[in-house]
Amino acid sequence: xxxxxxxxxxxxxxxxxxxxxxxxxxxxxxLTKLEQKKCVKGKDIKFWGIGSNMKNxxxxxxxxxxGNLIIDPVIYYESVPLICGGYxxxxxxxxxxxVTNDASTSSDAxxxxxxxxxxxxxVPGGKIEKTPVYEGxx
Amino acid sequence: MFLxxxxxxxxxxxxxxxxxxxxxxxxxxxxxxxxxxSTCTDDGKERVNGEDASHIIVVFPTKVxxxxxxxxxxxxxxxxxxxxxxxxxYTWFYIxxxxxxxxxxxxxxxxxxx
Numbered sequence: 196x197x198x199x200x201x202x203x204x205x206x207x208x209x210x211x212x213x214x215x216x217x218x219x220x221x222x223x224x225x226l227t228k229l230e231q232k233k234c235v236k237g238k239d240i241k242f243w244g245i246g247s248n249m250k251n252x253x254x255x256x257x258x259x260x261x262g263n264l265i266i267d268p269v270i271y272y273e274s275v276p277l278i279c280g281g282y283x284x285x286x287x288x289x290x291x292x293x294v295t296n297d298a299s300t301s302s303d304a305x306x307x308x309x310x311x312x313x314x315x316x317x318v319p320g321g322k323i324e325k326t327p328v329y330e331g332x333x
Numbered sequence: 334m335f336l337x338x339x340x341x342x343x344x345x346x347x348x349x350x351x352x353x354x355x356x357x358x359x360x361x362x363x364x365x366x367x368x369x370x371s372t373c374t375d376d377g378k379e380r381v382n383g384e385d386a387s388h389i390i391v392v393f394p395t396k397v398x399x400x401x402x403x404x405x406x407x408x409x410x411x412x413x414x415x416x417x418x419x420x421x422x423y424t425w426f427y428i429x430x431x432x433x434x435x436x437x438x439x440x441x442x443x444x445x446x447x
Contacts, residue, residue, distance in 0.1 A: 208401075210397075211360060213361045215421065216356070219358055219359060220372055224369075224370050249421065250354070291370070
């Protein structure tokens with residue numbers, strides 16, 4: 196009985212095709228060409244499951260792989276009876292660049308490579324700069 | 334003393350509980366074209382709801398509510414393929430030995446056009 200209590204249990208709550216907790220704005224971006232980090236796991240397991248949250252688990256998965264979108268996430272509820280419980284999110288993480296225009300129609304005249312999005316970063320002086328992300332780059 | 338305890342239990346069970354499980358900027362259970370992915374919504378005003386509920390009759394639950402079914406219901410109700418700014422809630426209440434209900438509720442903006 197003691198062993199069976201400590202062994203805990205895991206319930207598969209859901210499997211989705213896409214999930215994100217971060218801000219994403221893009222149009223016609225090819226996700227298959229972005230770097231994919233597979234089998235990334237995020238956990239939010241707390242004492243008696245009090246305060247555990249699905250969003251925190253997804254956040255941890257995204258932050259551990261430095262991405263902003265989970266492809267094919269699976270959500271589990273894991274618990275050890277009377278001790279702890281919480282959510283686990285597993286999936287493939289990609290970092291989708293910020294896109295302000297239709298990426299499918301953008302192209303770079305110099306090298307004829309397709310622009311699939313833009314990375315936004317702040318520069319000294321409080322300004323925001325956008326650098327294009329080309330097809331094949333991550 | 335017993336009546337006070339019973340009354341407190343009844344109030345706690347009947348009042349139920351609602352928990353916000355998470356909020357997601359994007360959420361879907363449907364197949365997506367990964368080679369041409371867009372997050373643009375039609376307009377930001379429409380909001381849809383989907384829920385999957387289980388009834389507890391006396392002490393017997395009719396089923397186990399499912400998060401995925403709630404997302405499916407929200408997506409199918411709006412004829413879309415994805416939800417943006419989705420909020421997932423879990424609620425329950427139980428009137429001891431009479432009736433209870435537990436359910437997942439998902440709401441969000443439908444994303445239709447690609």
